[in-house]
Amino acid sequence: MSAATASLHHEWHRFSLPQKLARYALYLLTVIAVVWSFRTIEIIPEFLYDSPAQIADLFVRMWPMDWNYFFAEVWKALVETLHIATLGTILSLAFAIPLGFMAARNLTPLPALNLLGHFLFVTSRSVNSLVWALLFVAIFGPGPLAGTLAIAFRSIGFVGKLFAEAIEEAHRGPIEALTAAGAPVPSQIVMGYWPQVRPAFWSIVLFRWDINIRESAVLGLVGAGGIGVALDSALSLLYWDQVSVVLLTIFVVVILAELVVTTIRKRVL
Amino acid sequence: MSAPAPDAISRQPFRTNWGGRFAMLAVVLYTIYAASHLGFSWDRFVSGLGQGGTFLARMFPPSFERWELLRDGMIESLQIAILASFFGVLLSLPIGLLAARNLMPVWVTWPARLLIALCRSFHPIIIAILFVKAVGFGALAGVLALIVGSIGFVGKLFAEAIEEISLKQVEAVRATGASFFGVLIMAVQPQVLPRFIGFATYQLDSNLRNSTMVGIVGGGGIGATLFTAYQRFDFDFVLTILIVTIAMIMVAEVLSGWIRKTFQ
CATH class of the missing domain: 1.10.3720.10 (MetI-like)
Structure with missing residues (x-):
């Protein structure tokens, strides 16, 4: 394709390249932050297995x-x-x-x-x-x-x-x-x-x-x-x-x- | 107009606002009544100021001796805020959509709105208390409480x-034969995304603030460290924690301002 037709068939973009890059960088940052938090946060699994029983107990005692x-x-x-x-x-x-x-x-x-x-x-x-x-x-x-x-x-x-x-x-x-x-x-x-x-x-x-x-x-x-x-x-x-x-x-x-x-x-x- | 109406001459440009004055008087009277009801007294206030002096004296200089405790607590608070914001916003997307009355029938919006009202009406700390009972002490209770908030x-x-949103674009996309999800992605999403990002970053700030406090009731993060230091009268460490918390929140506000600008 020659340069003339390329400029004729100019494609409309909602965002410029720097805008796009900034957006993708932020998406990436979000993913990194969430994954990092998820992997390092301390969660005690024994407490989790117990939780349905605890919630049931909570409601029974409330009534x-x-x-x-x-x-x-x-x-x-x-x-x-x-x-x-x-x-x-x-x-x-x-x-x-x-x-x-x-x-x-x-x-x-x-x-x-x-x-x-x-x-x-x-x-x-x-x-x-x-x-x-x-x-x-x-x-x-x-x-x-x-x-x-x-x-x-x-x-x-x-x-x-x-x-x-x-x-x-x-x-x-x-x-x-x-x-x-x-x-x-x-x-x-x-x-x-x-x-x-x-x-x-x-x-x-x-x-x-x-x-x-x-x-x-x-x-x-x-x-x-x-x-x-x-x-x-x-x-x-x-x-x-x-x-x-x-x-x-x-x-x-x-x-x-x-x-x-x-x-x-x-x-x- | 033949002759100026008599009240037009006597009318003052800046009349005394009697309604406003009565309202002010009512506020003053209420303040006195409520203050006496709650048992405030001048003596108590003055003796408190003396107490405040010794309190401030014990706060200075801020102590950075146990900085490892401080660092771990801050990191945990940050993680609580990030996870709670991420999952909170993720869950809010469908719930908010279900509650939108222009796209959804009444029998869908009503329960969705009730759910939102229920989540909103309790302070995160109360929800945290319930989650501490349900899933035990630690960061998970804090994350779940802040997700609900x-x-x-x-x-x-x-x-x-x-x-x-403007329904014209929705109609236009529908006219092309797009499915419901097509309408959502091509007609609704472009109109609301900048505002959604704005709300999400505000919520990140707000969660960061609350994540420094859920620890007081056992929900993990710096709040636990703060409360322990407070109960042990280590007020110099309390001041350090406060300074670092405020600094972190200020940095977060600047960052979320940048994010909002990027997505404008």
């Missing part, structure tokens, strides 16, 4: 559920969990809003401060809420205070990062108008930025609250209060009929929280 | 992504 435990312990712990999640979310806003302003590149024109904000967000998100809870239990002792602070510190990164991104997406127009009218920076924030980021802000807060309900349910495992304490005591006593009560309660509450969040979103946003 | 998260996002 019938011990509902007395719900009224005696779980109910109080549940209310505590809801308070921990909500207070933790509110407290995280107290940190996340100023840090979000600081990290937004259009509002704070100092790259060093932006970077510091983003660094704090990554740190907050990288430390798991259970680990935050461990740290706060060591400082403030076991109880809901440690749990609330753990929820708050874990949420700062999430809320702050998304809030900063929402601010960065705000249009310049209203802010320029306010600047031209001589409005000081606080007024620019309240009247220029806030109305633009408000829907995003509330949806972030609701989303995080929903997550926090889930997370605060396990903080009690390390002594940070809430329904996890009831779960932990039932687990350590091997009262699986009480464990199932706690699990069912958590399941129902999480579903309800999700319903509440979806309803509010549809109504307000 | 991944299905709940990625499955839902997959289903939503599939529901958002």
